[in-house]
Amino acid sequence: MKVVVSLGGSVLGLDAKRIKRFxxxxxxxxxxxxxxxxxxxxKVAREYIRIARELKANDTLCDYIGIEVTRLNAMLLLSAxxxxxxxxxxxxxxxxxxxKHYNVVVMGGTFPGHTTDATSALLAEFVNADLLLNATSVxxxxxxxxxVNPKAERFERxxxxxxxxMVAKQEVRAGGSYVMDLLxxxxxxxxxxxxxxxLGEPENVRRVLEGDFKEIGTLIEPE
Ligand code: UTP
Numbered sequence: 422m423k424v425v426v427s428l429g430g431s432v433l434g435l436d437a438k439r440i441k442r443f444x445x446x447x448x449x450x451x452x453x454x455x456x457x458x459x460x461x462x463x464k465v466a467r468e469y470i471r472i473a474r475e476l477k478a479n480d481t482l483c484d485y486i487g488i489e490v491t492r493l494n495a496m497l498l499l500s501a502x503x504x505x506x507x508x509x510x511x512x513x514x515x516x517x518x519x520x521k522h523y524n525v526v527v528m529g530g531t532f533p534g535h536t537t538d539a540t541s542a543l544l545a546e547f548v549n550a551d552l553l554l555n556a557t558s559v560x561x562x563x564x565x566x567x568x569v570n571p572k573a574e575r576f577e578r579x580x581x582x583x584x585x586x587m588v589a590k591q592e593v594r595a596g597g598s599y600v601m602d603l604l605x606x607x608x609x610x611x612x613x614x615x616x617x618x619x620l621g622e623p624e625n626v627r628r629v630l631e632g633d634f635k636e637i638g639t640l641i642e643p644e
Contacts, residue, residue: 423455423548424630427541427555430463430494432621437501442623444501450627451504451524457516457548458527459491459541460498466490484533491529491537499527513547520548538605546612553614554629555601556621561639562600578640581610606641613643 426447433440450456462469466487473483495509505525510516512531519526531540538555545553562584565573585606601618609616619629619638629638 422551424552425457425541425545425550427459430461432556433460440497441501446623446626448504456525457544459537460495460529461537462487462490481533488530495527495529513544517548535604536602538602542605542608545614546608553616555618557618560620560637561618576639577635578642580642580644581606616641
């Protein structure tokens, strides 16, 4: 199977032990599958963007700054991987080329205007992935932010159109935080990409890949 895994920067963490655990799982999964990992910028990207904004950078420049941080994080993950090329592709064609020679390819962001959620959806579309896995800090998709409202309802499945309606009400800004970026959802919808949003712990990557997601994630159903 060809799978794209979107690892948010906060999910990956800035911690060698945790990054190593993700690397081990990815290498293991790559014995049976072709794996593309898209790494996010996390807290560091948000901090850089906050300071850049204070310095009057516009949103596009803030996005470029965020992208550089996602690539730095990608290089951290690469440091712990033996089977991936020590190179962060800057676009989808380059990632695809690398995947002809390697079972693991790691990249960060690409261009301004969205987050790595959309990057991973576009990559999944470009390489014709069978599955898109979006690792987050919660157990999938909720009716509201569960960190704000602990009583928010968790969905085991949700139609992509319903999720688009929920997300469309939110504002899009560099460094913003949403369950999934609107552009990502539109790509998932147009190409009917099977997508699972799940709690981003290393051991969950294989679990979700094997279809055992109900306790720890949400299936986004393409219509
Ligand atoms: P992230 O994808 O990390 O944002 O990109 P996020 O979802 O807020 O963070 P985590 O990692 O899941 O916690 C960081 C920022 O980089 C820019 C955006 O400004 C984004 O908010 N970015 C990233 C782009 O402009 N284009 C990309 O392809 C990727």
